[in-house]
Every structure is written in C-alpha cells, then in structure tokens.
Amino acid sequence: MNILAIESSCDDTAAAVVKDGREILSKAVASQVTEHIVYGGVVPEIASRRHTESICAVVGKALNDAGLSLNEIDGIGVTYAPGLIGALLVGVSYVKGLSYASGIPLIPVHHLRSHIAANYLTYPELEPEFLCLVVSGGHSHIIEVQSYTKFHVIGRTRDDAAGEALDKAARTMGLPYPGGLNLDREAADGNPHMYTFPRPRVDGSEYDFSFSGLKTSVINVIHNASQKGEQINVPDLGASFMDAVAGCLVKNTEKAALDFGYRKIALAGGVSANSVLRRKMEEVCKKHRWELYMPELSLCGDNGAMVASQAYYELLAGHTASLELNACATMSIEEDNR
Ligand code: KG4
Ligand code: ZN
Numbered sequence: 001m002n003i004l005a006i007e008s009s010c011d012d013t014a015a016a017v018v019k020d021g022r023e024i025l026s027k028a029v030a031s032q033v034t035e036h037i038v039y040g041g042v043v044p045e046i047a048s049r050r051h052t053e054s055i056c057a058v059v060g061k062a063l064n065d066a067g068l069s070l071n072e073i074d075g076i077g078v079t080y081a082p083g084l085i086g087a088l089l090v091g092v093s094y095v096k097g098l099s100y101a102s103g104i105p106l107i108p109v110h111h112l113r114s115h116i117a118a119n120y121l122t123y124p125e126l127e128p129e130f131l132c133l134v135v136s137g138g139h140s141h142i143i144e145v146q147s148y149t150k151f152h153v154i155g156r157t158r159d160d161a162a163g164e165a166l167d168k169a170a171r172t173m174g175l176p177y178p179g180g181l182n183l184d185r186e187a188a189d190g191n192p193h194m195y196t197f198p199r200p201r202v203d204g205s206e207y208d209f210s211f212s213g214l215k216t217s218v219i220n221v222i223h224n225a226s227q228k229g230e231q232i233n234v235p236d237l238g239a240s241f242m243d244a245v246a247g248c249l250v251k252n253t254e255k256a257a258l259d260f261g262y263r264k265i266a267l268a269g270g271v272s273a274n275s276v277l278r279r280k281m282e283e284v285c286k287k288h289r290w291e292l293y294m295p296e297l298s299l300c301g302d303n304g305a306m307v308a309s310q311a312y313y314e315l316l317a318g319h320t321a322s323l324e325l326n327a328c329a330t331m332s333i334e335e336d337n338r
Contacts, residue, residue, distance in 0.1 A: 001074045003315070004062065005308035006055070008091035009083025009111050010137070011042045013054040016304030017066035017073070021117075021312030022124050024305045026065035030054035037177050041167070048086035055094050062304065070102050075320075077311025080108040081328035082138070088327035096323050105320040107311040111302075112136075112333045115268040116145055117310035118295035118303070126293055131262035133253045135277070136269035137163035137180075140209050140249070142256045143333060145266070148313035151333045154256050155207025162245055163271045165211040169218045169241050173234050183238045184274050190239030192276075195221060197244035199251070207256050214244055239276075246277040254284050266293040273300035 002025070007014040011032045017025040032050045036042050063070065078095040080088060092108075099106035116132050128148060134141045140162045142155035160168075163180050170179030175186060197217050202208040218241050225232045257265055265285055271277065278294055285292035299306060314320075319336075 001312060001315070002066070002068060002072055003075045003077055003107070003308040003311045004059070004073045005077030005109065005304050005311050006059065006091045006095055007079045007114070007302050007304045007307045008051045008055065008087050009079045010087060010302055011036055011047050012302050013051045013058050014302060014304035015059045015062035016308050017062055017068060018121070018305055018308035018312065021309045022120055024121060025068070026062045027303065027305050028058045028061040028065065029303065030058050033178065040171055040177050042084070044084045044086055047084060048090055051087055051090035055090060059094075059098075070104070073104055075105045075107050075311055075315045077107040077109050077307050077314070079111050079114060079307055080325060081110055081331035083111055083329065085327060085329040088329070092325060092327045096325060100323055105315065106323070106325060107314050107319065108321045108325055109307050109310050109314060110331060110333055110336045112139060112141065112143075112269075113151070113336070114306040114310040116143070116266065117313070118268060118299040118306040119266045119293045120309050121299055121305055122296045123293050126266070129262075130264035130266050130293070131253070131257050131260065132266040132268055133249060133272075133281075134268045135162045135249060135271035137161060137167065139269065140211070141333070142207055142253055144260065144262075149317045149319065153332070153334060154260065155205070155209065155252055157209040157211060158202055159210055159212035160215055162209070162211055162249060163269070165215040165245060166242070166271065168215050170238070172219050172222050173232070173238065175234070180271060180274065183242065184276070187235050187238030187242055188275070190233070190235030190237070192239040192243035194233065194236035195240035197240060199244060199248055207252050209248055209252060211245065211248070214241070242274065242276045246274065246280050249277060250280045250284055253281070257288075257290065262290075263288075264291045264293070268295060270301045273297050
C-alpha cells in the first residue's frame, strides 16, 4: 500500500511516499531555516505563508521521485495536530482538496505518533509494545506504545519541553537558530563537568519533567558572567547543560521502564538527534540489556516519511477522516486512541 503524506506543523514543508509503512519511496522538503534564522526562532505567520507557496511543488516532487502517479496512491496522510495552527491548516486544507478531487482516503495523523513511527522506518522489525521517550521542541513525554494506534502517557513536562530549554539556552549563548542542533555541535568537545546544574524533580510524580528551572539557571550563569565582564566557555557550558537535560530525560525513562516492565525502549522527536542523549540512553540500555531503538538522524526532526508510516497504520485501523477534518493546535496523543 502506497501512502503519500504531508507534514507542515512547524517550519518545514515536507511530503513523502512510503510503501507499507516501512519503505521510503521518496522524501521531499522545502526548508524555511534561512528565513527564520534572522528572528532567532520560528515566526508562525511567515511559516504559514511559506507552506502555502511550497506545498504544491513539494508534493509534486514526492510523487515524481517515487515514480508514482496519484492513482497509484492508496491513502493521503496529513499532520493535523498538535502544532502551529496556521501552519497545520495549510497541510490540512491542501490534503482535503486533494482527497476530494481524487477520491483517495484522507488520514489525519497526530504529530507525536508520527515521530514515534520514524522508528518503524529505521527498524523494519520493530513492533509495539515498547516504551518511547518523545522529545521535541514542544513536547517531552514518556509514552507506552501499546499498539500502532494506542498510546498511554506515563510522564510529561510540567513546564518547558526539553527542546525549548535547549533552544533558549543556545540562543542566550549567542548560537543561531536552530539552537538545539547548534548547541550539540558547539559542545561536542566541551567538558560536561565544568558547570554544575540542578537535576530538578517533580514532587509527587516521579516520571514527569521540569526544565524551566534548569533553563533559568543557565541564563543566570550567562548574565552573571557578562555583568562581571567574564567570558563564558560556550562548549563547556553547553556540554554541562546538555548533560543535565539528557540526565533528567534518561533517569525518568529508566525508572518508567523498570516500574512498567519494558525491555524495549525507543527515542523519538527532534531532540532524539542529540548526541549526549543518544549516548546516555545507549549506556543505560546496555546496563540493563534492554533493546534500544533510535531513529536515524535524518528522521529525528519533522519529515513527511514518518507521517506516511503512521498514516499507514491508522488506515489499517480504519482511522480515516471526512472533509470536515480540522487542524488542532493542541491535542493529547491519547485523545486519538480509538
Ligand atoms: O521534532 P522537531 O523537529 O519539531 C517539533 O515537533 O518541535 O524538534 C525540534 C527540536 C528543536 O528544539 C531543536 O533545537 C531540537 O529539536 N534539536 C536538537 C537537535 N536537533 C534538533 N536538540 C538537541 N540536539 C540536536 N542535535
Ligand atoms: Zn516534531
């Protein structure tokens, strides 16, 4: 079964064709990074406009590169929640038109579900159940993947997402957008023991995260240094901060896996590309002899292929939508359980 899918929840207009949920036939993207870089972050209004301009060409390229015409497509997937509402609406409206004109089923896909599905593309043998740490610019969740379409959230952030904290820290250190990625590169040779950061715990919920205090601590270090006219060492500060963030993520995931009895662990989301997080997770999984699944780097961030993969499983479960489908800025991954 060939699925064409579109992702426009944030700043990339992406489309892809995936066969049977596992084999990428094509992957096209129009990146907006150079446009948002001058603002130090994504400007939602600009993102929506650029999606509108790029979407036809990106979908055309995905079909062309796959060597398929529309009548060889069995389902059209689209990210419909959560994300920037204007950006999501571009993808949803486009796909509604395409589905109406072609008669091909329309498949709404939750963004975090698609991030998890990036693992199905990287590991053809991987099947639920497993435990997944989903970490992106807007979310930090520990999720039980009970089936391809049934999820249960064990832990979540109480304030900032891990990616948000990394982006803010990077920006305060003077690094360009996209912050998390540049911080990872800049801190590659840094000493993670040069600066000490707290490892916040959330009272009453051992699986939840809190990153806003950590974010404030790193900003304070930078401001204090600048008030005293001292230079900060960006690689060392970045390495120490990433060590603290990744440490919290891995610690809670390890506890959840032990308490809920999971021996198959996966990572997902843009932050799953982080070198420190990947290394720490490898160490923990090796210690317990757990199987670890991490999306290949090109599939960690937002892309169309992961949406197509998840759309395939949603279609198998009969989760199609009518032309009344709307985009939603916020939605729990569980709300979509059917
Ligand atoms: O999943 P994603 O592409 O978009 C959202 O759904 O939010 O995640 C974007 C986040 C950003 O915060 C970005 O800085 C972060 O992922 N990110 C990284 C790395 N690559 C992307 N954070 C740390 N290390 C990286 N290598
Ligand atoms: Zn994402």
